Amino acid sequence: MRGDISPLKYLEMKSSNYFHGGNHREVARRYGLLPNEILDFSANINPWANSLGIEKIVRTNLKEIYHYPDPQCTELIKQISQYLGVGRENILVGNGSTELMYLAARALLPRRALIFAPTFFEYERAIKACGGEPKFLFLKESQGFSINIQKIIRAIKDVEAVFICNPNNPTGTFFPEEELLELVKITEERKITFIVDESYLDFKYPGESLVREAQKANYLLVLRSFTKFFALAGLRLGYGVGGGHLIEKLVGLKEPWTVNCLAQAVGAYLLRHEENIKKIREAVRKETEFLFGELSQIGGLKPYPPEANFILVRIETELSSLKLQEDLAKKGILIRDCSNFTGLNDKFFRVAVRKREENLKLIDNLRKTI
Amino acid sequence: MRGDISPLKYLEMKSSNYFHGGNHREVARRYGLLPNEILDFSANINPWANSLGIEKIVRTNLKEIYHYPDPQCTELIKQISQYLGVGRENILVGNGSTELMYLAARALLPRRALIFAPTFFEYERAIKACGGEPKFLFLKESQGFSINIQKIIRAIKDVEAVFICNPNNPTGTFFPEEELLELVKITEERKITFIVDESYLDFKYPGESLVREAQKANYLLVLRSFTKFFALAGLRLGYGVGGGHLIEKLVGLKEPWTVNCLAQAVGAYLLRHEENIKKIREAVRKETEFLFGELSQIGGLKPYPPEANFILVRIETELSSLKLQEDLAKKGILIRDCSNFTGLNDKFFRVAVRKREENLKLIDNLRKTI
Numbered sequence: 001m002r003g004d005i006s007p008l009k010y011l012e013m014k015s016s017n018y019f020h021g022g023n024h025r026e027v028a029r030r031y032g033l034l035p036n037e038i039l040d041f042s043a044n045i046n047p048w049a050n051s052l053g054i055e056k057i058v059r060t061n062l063k064e065i066y067h068y069p070d071p072q073c074t075e076l077i078k079q080i081s082q083y084l085g086v087g088r089e090n091i092l093v094g095n096g097s098t099e100l101m102y103l104a105a106r107a108l109l110p111r112r113a114l115i116f117a118p119t120f121f122e123y124e125r126a127i128k129a130c131g132g133e134p135k136f137l138f139l140k141e142s143q144g145f146s147i148n149i150q151k152i153i154r155a156i157k158d159v160e161a162v163f164i165c166n167p168n169n170p171t172g173t174f175f176p177e178e179e180l181l182e183l184v185k186i187t188e189e190r191k192i193t194f195i196v197d198e199s200y201l202d203f204k205y206p207g208e209s210l211v212r213e214a215q216k217a218n219y220l221l222v223l224r225s226f227t228k229f230f231a232l233a234g235l236r237l238g239y240g241v242g243g244g245h246l247i248e249k250l251v252g253l254k255e256p257w258t259v260n261c262l263a264q265a266v267g268a269y270l271l272r273h274e275e276n277i278k279k280i281r282e283a284v285r286k287e288t289e290f291l292f293g294e295l296s297q298i299g300g301l302k303p304y305p306p307e308a309n310f311i312l313v314r315i316e317t318e319l320s321s322l323k324l325q326e327d328l329a330k331k332g333i334l335i336r337d338c339s340n341f342t343g344l345n346d347k348f349f350r351v352a353v354r355k356r357e358e359n360l361k362l363i364d365n366l367r368k369t370i
Numbered sequence: 371m372r373g374d375i376s377p378l379k380y381l382e383m384k385s386s387n388y389f390h391g392g393n394h395r396e397v398a399r400r401y402g403l404l405p406n407e408i409l410d411f412s413a414n415i416n417p418w419a420n421s422l423g424i425e426k427i428v429r430t431n432l433k434e435i436y437h438y439p440d441p442q443c444t445e446l447i448k449q450i451s452q453y454l455g456v457g458r459e460n461i462l463v464g465n466g467s468t469e470l471m472y473l474a475a476r477a478l479l480p481r482r483a484l485i486f487a488p489t490f491f492e493y494e495r496a497i498k499a500c501g502g503e504p505k506f507l508f509l510k511e512s513q514g515f516s517i518n519i520q521k522i523i524r525a526i527k528d529v530e531a532v533f534i535c536n537p538n539n540p541t542g543t544f545f546p547e548e549e550l551l552e553l554v555k556i557t558e559e560r561k562i563t564f565i566v567d568e569s570y571l572d573f574k575y576p577g578e579s580l581v582r583e584a585q586k587a588n589y590l591l592v593l594r595s596f597t598k599f600f601a602l603a604g605l606r607l608g609y610g611v612g613g614g615h616l617i618e619k620l621v622g623l624k625e626p627w628t629v630n631c632l633a634q635a636v637g638a639y640l641l642r643h644e645e646n647i648k649k650i651r652e653a654v655r656k657e658t659e660f661l662f663g664e665l666s667q668i669g670g671l672k673p674y675p676p677e678a679n680f681i682l683v684r685i686e687t688e689l690s691s692l693k694l695q696e697d698l699a700k701k702g703i704l705i706r707d708c709s710n711f712t713g714l715n716d717k718f719f720r721v722a723v724r725k726r727e728e729n730l731k732l733i734d735n736l737r738k739t740i
Contacts, residue, residue, distance in 0.1 A: 020626070022438035035437075043438055055432045062425045065604040067405075068392035068413055068597075095465060095628055102625050106476075106499075122626070129476075129623055227438075234435040234631035253499055255472050256390070256492070258465055260630055261604035 019121040021336035021350070022233065027329050038329075039358050041351040042336040044169065044200070044310045047358075048280040049231035057269045058235075064261035071256045076268045080239055083271040089244050090215040092251060093267075095258040097199060097223040097238030100250070101163075102126045104221055104240075107253050108193050110161035114152070116168055117343030120197065123163040124342070135159055138343050141314070145171035145304065149179045153186055161193040166208075167200050167307035170338055170350040174307040177208040184210070187219050199225035199238075200308035202277070203284055211241040218243050226263075228309065229277075230270055237263040284309050288353045294363045295351075300370045309353045312338070317370060320346040327369050333362060389491040391706035391720070392603065397699050408699075409728050411721040412706040414539065414570070414680045417728075418650040419601035427639045428605075434631040441626040446638045450609055453641040459614050460585040462621060463637075465628040467569055467593040467608030470620070471533075472496045474591055474610075477623050478563050480531035484522070486538055487713030490567065493533040494712070505529055508713050511684070515541035515674065519549045523556055531563040536578075537570050537677035540708055540720040544677040547578040554580070557589050569595035569608075570678035572647070573654055581611040588613050596633075598679065599647075600640055607633040654679050658723045664733045665721075670740045679723045682708070687740060690716040697739050703732060 021042030028035045073093040081088045094100040105113075105126040113127045117136040124134045137155050139145040145168075156162050162183075167174040180196065187194040196210050201224075214222040226237035237259065240250070270276070288306050295303040300317040315321060325337040338348035351362065391412030398405045443463040451458045464470040475483075475496040483497045487506040494504045507525050509515040515538075526532050532553075537544040550566065557564040566580050571594075584592040596607035607629065610620070640646070658676050665673040670687040685691060695707040708718035721732065 020438075020441075024437065025440055025444070036433075040437070045436060045438075047436075050433075050436055054435065058432060058435070059429065062428060063420075065424065065428070066415060066417075066420055066601045067394065067410070068390075068415075068603045069606070070395055071390075074395070095625075098625060098627060231436045233438045233627075236439070236627060236630045255465075255468060257468060257603075257606060258628070260606045260633070262632065263630070 019340060021334075024334055027334050031330055031332075033332055037332050038334050039332060039354070039361060040334045041354060041362060042334045043233065044228050044308070044352045045231045045233055046229050046280065046284060046309055047231070047354050048283045049229070052230070052270060052273070052276050052280070054230070054232070054266050054270070057266050058262050061262055061265040064265065067261065069257055069259060069261040069264060073259055073264055076264045079268040079271040083274070084209075084211050084241065086211050086215045086241055087244070090241055090247055091239055092242075092247050092254070093237070093239045093259050093264075095236045095238075096227055097197065097225040097240070098122055099258055100221075100223055100238060100240045101195070101197075102129065103250050103254055104193070104195060105130045105132065107249050108161060110159065110193060112159045113161040113163060114156050114159045115163050116165070116173070118170060118338070118341035119163070119165050120169050121341075123165075123195075127161075136342060139168070139171055139173055145173050145312075147173060149175065149182055152183060156187070156190075156192055159192065161195065162187065163195045163197065165197040165199070167205070169200060169308075170310065170312045170336070170341065170344075170348075172304055172307040172310075172312060174205065176205070177210060180210060181213065184213060184217060184220055188217055191219055193219050193221065195221045195223065197223045199223065199228055202229045203281065203288075203308040205307070206281070214241045215243060218245060221246060226267055226270070232263065232266065235263045235266060236260065237267050284353060287356060287359065290356070291351070291353050291359045291363075294359070295366075298363070298367055298370060301366065306353070310350055311353070312348060312350050315347045315349070315370070319370065321349045322346060324349060324369060328365055331365055333365055389710060391704075394704055397704050401700055401702075403702055407702050408704050409702060409724070409731060410704045411724060411732060412704045413603065414598050414678070414722045415601045415603055416573075416599050416650065416654060416679055417601070417724050418653045419599070422600070422640060422643070422646050422650070424600070424602070424636050424640070427636050428632050431632055431635040434635065437631065439627055439629055439631040439634060443629055443634055446634045449638040449641040453644070454579075454581050454611065456581050456585045456611055457614070460611055460617055461609055462612075462617050462624070463607070463609045463629050463634075465606045465608075466597055467567065467595040467610070468492055469628055470591075470593055470608060470610045471565070471567075472499065473620050473624055474563070474565060475500045475502065477619050478531060480529065480563060482529045483531040483533060484526050484529045485533050486535070486543070488540060488708070488711035489533070489535050490539050491711075493535075493565075497531075506712060509538070509541055509543055515543050515682075517543060519545065519552055522553060526557070526560075526562055529562060531565065532557065533565045533567065535567040535569070537575070539570060539678075540680065540682045540706070540711065540714075540718075542674055542677040542680075542682060544575065546575070547580060550580060551583065554583060554587060554590055558587055561589055563589050563591065565591045565593065567593045569593065569598055572599045573651065573658075573678040575677075576651070584611045585613060588615060591616060596637055596640070602633065602636065605633045605636060606630065607637050654723060657726060657729065660726070661721070661723050661729045661733075664729070665736075668733070668736055668740060671736065676723070680720055681723070682718060682720050685717045685719070685740070689740065691719045692716060694719060694739060698735055701735055703735055
């Protein structure tokens with residue numbers, strides 16, 4: 001076999017399983033609970049989304065499972081196009097935005113790619129899987145995990161791609177559109193692929209998307225997800241928006257039928273009902289403020305101001321995040337121990353915002369455990 | 371970007387959309403019909419599978435769509451392991467077997483791979499997407515599309531991988547287990563990756579699988595699909611069986627969460643009910659014989675003996691397969707024009723076996739059109 005690109009060096013990492021939250025089934029097994037007895041704060045999934053009529057759409061489309069899904073996602077792309085006001089030829093749908101991260105890495109093969117630390121793990125893995133190497137730009141706790149856009153511009157001089165999650169998971173680091181446009185200008189000039197992951201943007205900053213810019217650009221790919229805001233984590237749906245030439249390049253390498261028929265039907269339905277989107281956005285916003293306020297009042301914890309539907313928290317006592325995760329898991333509460341994020345350590349954990357009663361249960365148990 | 375592997379040369383092919391059947395939605399649009407008014411003989415999907423209780427399992431598991439799917443597919447792998455009698459560490463689940471073809475090509479990077487012509491298009495595309503080149507072994511019409519295993523053994527001397535679909539789509543070319551074992555012996559000795567796609571094996575030859583051999587081997591990967599026999603085309607589910615080291619290599623590169631929660635639940639359910647599998651196998655077998663008999667009696671058509679749930683047919687009149695497809699589509703009947711298969715021409719079409727009333731409608735319309 002060819003040795004010139006070497007995904008095999010990557011094998012020491014085995015798989016992504018270790019690097020994510022949302023493993024409530026495994027935790028349930030470990031502590032002798034049923035999966036639905038676990039209150040899962042570890043995955044950033046919007047608990048209001050189950051009021052949007054998603055299950056009814058699945059039921060209505062059940063017979064579709066006996067046919068191949070439309071590999072071109074024609075109806076869904078039509079809806080995305082109308083919802084965002086971008087051309088259909090500028091849109092590509094995937095099995096979650098994760099498929100599109102890997103696809104972009106494969107199509108563009110960057111030798112080096114700039115990635116924040118800490119951030120979502122799969123950017124790093126996608127780059128390494130194609131034989132590239134990550135260049136980490138550390139977000140410093142001493143600066144509240146914020147970073148100046150000029151610092152990013154200086155850091156991209158020796159890379160061929162840059163991944164930014166906006167707002168960033170798990171730190172909430174956020175850039176308004178006008179700041180990122182400065183970066184877009186430079187990446188376009190230097191032909192550096194700029195991948196902006198807007199998976200969490202809709203929670204608080206729906207007006208700050210780069211999608212309209214992306215359709216005019218050559219090197220900008222905006223990724224968006226149904227996993228968090230619409231809670232479609234189990235059904236798998238995401239999409240990318242970019243210039244026609246870039247999308248065509250990705251389509252040329254994309255595997256067929258990755259987006260199942262139910263995800264396509266539900267996605268099209270959700271975007272047809274913008275009034276629902278506004279309603280649940282407001283619900284999440286209010287509850288996020290509430291949870292942040294409550295966490296701020298627990299001695300020994302320092303929550304960072306949320307920019308989406310999750311809160312990063314620093315433990316200021318002797319307790320480690322792993323021990324805290326274990327203690328809470330025994331009580332059926334699952335938080336995200338952040339010690340395996342590059343750039344964080346065993347003093348950090350992340351919680352998703354859930355509904356009031358559940359958040360109160362979290363707060364109560366945190367008070368007793370810290 | 372790096373030039374050493376060149377997926378970009380592949381871009382001239384754009385996407386897989388042109389190369390498959392099952393596009394009943396597009397055909398419906400073209401002829402002003404509703405998708406459910408089309409009788410789809412173009413995709414090889416088992417129409418008896420909808421009696422297996424699949425929809426009930428989807429309904430029971432609906433709430434799972436709000437959680438990440440288990441990236442390790444623990445429960446499903448347990449069921450597959452029991453069903454096949456192979457170790458759990460020898461199994462990898464994918465978004466259809468198609469995901470695993472592409473994954474294997476990426477992990478193993480064969481410079482050249484032997485592929486039958488005609489056969490399923492995605493083997494060729496998976497190889498090219500990783501910068502490899504296909505070496506075609508033509509199945510000859512003059513020999514009824516059969517081929518001697520010794521001829522394959524001679525043809526693999528300058529390849530690093532070989533893909534065999536058994537039985538082969540669309541020709542039905544079939545090798546019993548003992549013949550393939552001779553090939554396995556040689557590919558193991560020469561360290562040639564041997565990928566056997568058993569997507570259609572369960573229809574007629576359930577006892578001829580190489581899965582038990584695969585778990586002991588180093589270079590053998592057996593692919594199996596829920597798309598055809600269980601008609602889960604729209605939900606996306608397939609799996610691979612291989613030696614522990616090979617599976618570990620694939621897991622190391624696999625993207626997380628590609629298998630949605632409903633597919634996992636349905637797959638585990640289906641394999642727990644072997645009695646259902648036997649029942650629908652017998653139904654398909656009987657109807658396949660009936661349809662083959664009827665097609666044989668239409669002047670101007672030569673059907674090839676079926677080995678699965680589809681029949682390849684040669685047109686012996688002036689009519690082209692594209693014209694025949696168009697004529698039938700206007701009547702709401704969709705067949706698979708085979709003119710875009712490498713190794714076939716515009717005199718071939720393929721039909722899937724459907725239920726009696728539908729098959730009679732096909733036969734009736736073929737008689738009127740030929």
